[in-house]
Amino acid sequence: MTAVRHALETHAVRDQPIVIAVSGGADSVALLRILSELQDPLALRPIVAHFDHRLRDDSAEDGRWVNSLASGLGAECILGVAQTTAPSTGVEAWARRERYAFLQTCASRKNVRWIAVAHSADDQAETVLHHLIRGTGLRGLAGMPTVRTLSSTARLIRPGLGVSRAAFREYLLGLGQSFREDPSNTDGRYTRNAIRNEAIPFLRDRFGRDPSRSLVKLSVQAHEAASVLQRLARRALKRAVLEQTPDRVHIASQAFYGVPDAVVQEAGVLLWRRQKWPRREMSQGAWKRAARFLRGTTQAEQWPGGVRGVKRGGLVVLERS
Amino acid sequence: MTAVRHALETHAVRDQPIVIAVSGGADSVALLRILSELQDPLALRPIVAHFDHRLRDDSAEDGRWVNSLASGLGAECILGVAQTTAPSTGVEAWARRERYAFLQTCASRKNVRWIAVAHSADDQAETVLHHLIRGTGLRGLAGMPTVRTLSSTARLIRPGLGVSRAAFREYLLGLGQSFREDPSNTDGRYTRNAIRNEAIPFLRDRFGRDPSRSLVKLSVQAHEAASVLQRLARRALKRAVLEQTPDRVHIASQAFYGVPDAVVQEAGVLLWRRQKWPRREMSQGAWKRAARFLRGTTQAEQWPGGVRGVKRGGLVVLERS
Numbered sequence: 001m002t003a004v005r006h007a008l009e010t011h012a013v014r015d016q017p018i019v020i021a022v023s024g025g026a027d028s029v030a031l032l033r034i035l036s037e038l039q040d041p042l043a044l045r046p047i048v049a050h051f052d053h054r055l056r057d058d059s060a061e062d063g064r065w066v067n068s069l070a071s072g073l074g075a076e077c078i079l080g081v082a083q084t085t086a087p088s089t090g091v092e093a094w095a096r097r098e099r100y101a102f103l104q105t106c107a108s109r110k111n112v113r114w115i116a117v118a119h120s121a122d123d124q125a126e127t128v129l130h131h132l133i134r135g136t137g138l139r140g141l142a143g144m145p146t147v148r149t150l151s152s153t154a155r156l157i158r159p160g161l162g163v164s165r166a167a168f169r170e171y172l173l174g175l176g177q178s179f180r181e182d183p184s185n186t187d188g189r190y191t192r193n194a195i196r197n198e199a200i201p202f203l204r205d206r207f208g209r210d211p212s213r214s215l216v217k218l219s220v221q222a223h224e225a226a227s228v229l230q231r232l233a234r235r236a237l238k239r240a241v242l243e244q245t246p247d248r249v250h251i252a253s254q255a256f257y258g259v260p261d262a263v264v265q266e267a268g269v270l271l272w273r274r275q276k277w278p279r280r281e282m283s284q285g286a287w288k289r290a291a292r293f294l295r296g297t298t299q300a301e302q303w304p305g306g307v308r309g310v311k312r313g314g315l316v317v318l319e320r321s
Numbered sequence: 322m323t324a325v326r327h328a329l330e331t332h333a334v335r336d337q338p339i340v341i342a343v344s345g346g347a348d349s350v351a352l353l354r355i356l357s358e359l360q361d362p363l364a365l366r367p368i369v370a371h372f373d374h375r376l377r378d379d380s381a382e383d384g385r386w387v388n389s390l391a392s393g394l395g396a397e398c399i400l401g402v403a404q405t406t407a408p409s410t411g412v413e414a415w416a417r418r419e420r421y422a423f424l425q426t427c428a429s430r431k432n433v434r435w436i437a438v439a440h441s442a443d444d445q446a447e448t449v450l451h452h453l454i455r456g457t458g459l460r461g462l463a464g465m466p467t468v469r470t471l472s473s474t475a476r477l478i479r480p481g482l483g484v485s486r487a488a489f490r491e492y493l494l495g496l497g498q499s500f501r502e503d504p505s506n507t508d509g510r511y512t513r514n515a516i517r518n519e520a521i522p523f524l525r526d527r528f529g530r531d532p533s534r535s536l537v538k539l540s541v542q543a544h545e546a547a548s549v550l551q552r553l554a555r556r557a558l559k560r561a562v563l564e565q566t567p568d569r570v571h572i573a574s575q576a577f578y579g580v581p582d583a584v585v586q587e588a589g590v591l592l593w594r595r596q597k598w599p600r601r602e603m604s605q606g607a608w609k610r611a612a613r614f615l616r617g618t619t620q621a622e623q624w625p626g627g628v629r630g631v632k633r634g635g636l637v638v639l640e641r642s
Binding site: 132133134135136137138141191194198199202203206207209211213214215217218221222224225226227228229231232260261262263284 | 457534542583
């Protein structure tokens, strides 16, 4: 699969071992087979990691199946089992947390830098649509990034983001490779499944075209635009910040003169992140107020979490008590 | 309505006459009543324009109704009637074209600069969702602009884009002002109605929140981001263009050094628009090729409509035969 190879090469993932999360579903089995094929040309050594969330009585069978698949391909396989029981609500978030903790443990135990997960272009489209329904800005619209830093030693890569679910299945069909069907994928209580099995088909059937491809294209554009804004914001902030401690920042507001509102707002987000000030409680209105304050157009302001701002001449001071 | 007043003041629409498109539906009747109220504080003089598309047998009644509403408010009223009959397909596009031609005629006959239409925040959300389903970039995601230039003498303003349809109706209820129901608003053959009456309710009912507000917020962000990219593109292009005739442009590709891809691509769009080269046939891939060519990383390229590019040293030449 050229798209997968291209993603790996773009991020210089070669000449090293790589942990692959394999549930046993079509996408992850396909990714494993592709990475096995790339073993020689990219000098990769795939290490299979399978996590049993214990969400179904027969879930251990998936692990045995994945284990035998891995050994057939000559790959090492690590099996993990959830140590806590699923909560009554927020099952998806819990499962993701547990799974990623396991993957990071695998990587650190094996001294591996890269962890690959098998998200497809359809997963990306579903993520974007989910964000759209839930309410999102440009960054949420960008969907899942191809690469994300998990810790000082581990990075996540999604080399299949450019490949459709159908293409993954077709590839498996060509190989005569079977896979496991996860019955939880049709459980309509999970938002992800409702997006996948109801919202996307509804839009496709009613408006005569599959929205997935458009959503993925849009997410690429949104990612590019968000990166440009971020880069400009970083540059403006560098000029603007005069003094910085964990609880206080002195800013020359003239550095934002002629800088577009969207960039000043992004600079605010960046500043809050660097200061580790609470961002979750910041509404769109609160960010707009932060931007106005950074420009020096308001005298005094307050934000969630005890962050306050006072203007002193051409200088604005932000501090957290 | 403060949001409507704010939009008008932001664009300095005051001390002058203004043409208002009034179908007789709730939104346009509400806008007319609001503009009437603002007649004194903003020194506006509303001129009502109603267009009969002749899409229904009883459509002339709407015109009589709007005419009597206008005279009750002491406003001049111009009635127009479609001179051509609706095509069998593309009725919505035809109706829009005919209506806007009429509005521009009204404005130029009365020597008026501004034309107001009553699009609401819900219309904006529907537009954005429509673009999303159909496939769109950042610019399409921005939805309808608040202000748009129609000709050298006429500008369109949508002062109600920040007001929900529900708020318009509540306002009318408070005044005891009636309005006309347009039966074509429930005709599911029109895409707009399918978005309004099916897609939005489906998403709201299935996922427990109205996507309209999120879509409008996102459209504002997308508009801001697109404006920033456009501004940067304009600046880069200014540095890059050495010589320009209607059929040929000489460009110093070094001007794009260090400029982000998204901005170079936007510069391509801008260049094509200025040269009046065909843009409709340009796919996302074609724009990407244009960006790579502008950077000087390809030797020769071809695009739709006979546009060709050749590299000569650090110079790239684009021409149309």
